[in-house]
Amino acid sequence: MARSRRQDVLYIGVGSHAVAIHAASGEELWRTRLKTASFVTVHREGDALYAGAGGELFCLDAATGAIRWRNKLKGLGLGLVTLTSSDAAAAAAAAAAAQAAATTAAV
Numbered sequence: 001m002a003r004s005r006r007q008d009v010l011y012i013g014v015g016s017h018a019v020a021i022h023a024a025s026g027e028e029l030w031r032t033r034l035k036t037a038s039f040v041t042v043h044r045e046g047d048a049l050y051a052g053a054g055g056e057l058f059c060l061d062a063a064t065g066a067i068r069w070r071n072k073l074k075g076l077g078l079g080l081v082t083l084t085s086s087d088a089a090a091a092a093a094a095a096a097a098a099q100a101a102a103t104t105a106a107v
Contacts (some may be wrong), residue, residue, distance in 0.1 A: 011049055011062070013040025018051040018060055030065035034058055043083035052081020 009029065010021045016036050023094040034040060037054035044050075048068070049060040055078035059068045073081070 006086075009062075011042045011044055013042045013053070016040065016053065018042055018049060018065065020062070020065060032060055032065040032067065032068075035074055039080050041081055041083050043085060050083055052083060053079050055081065057081055068089070 008023050012019050012021060017031045017033050018040060021027070021033045021042040022029055028052050034051055034053040035056055035084070038073075039053070042049060044062055051058045051060060051078060054107040055073055055076060057071045057073060060066065081089045
């Protein structure tokens with residue numbers, strides 16, 4: 001399968017799989033079966049793709065789809081695993097810091 005730059009890849013979760021799709025052509029680059037689950041959530045961070053399925057968390061190699069590790073999240077059930085973006089967290093922290101600096105400067 002063709003290699004692409006990360007920004008040209010769309011990562012999706014569907015039908016118990018994490019899938020990498022070339023954004024411009026629609027070509028499937030790889031697919032990895034995770035666990036039987038109705039929903040698969042995904043989040044890319046650097047060269048890792050994190051996927052939640054059936055109450056478990058997986059870390060995959062974003063380039064190949066190989067599973068690096070999995071965490072069964074024991075004791076938390078089989079529900080939907082939601083993921084957040086660190087970009088959003090970083091933006092919120094920067095906004096809070098800017099507001100705090102503006103408040104301090106105004107005093």
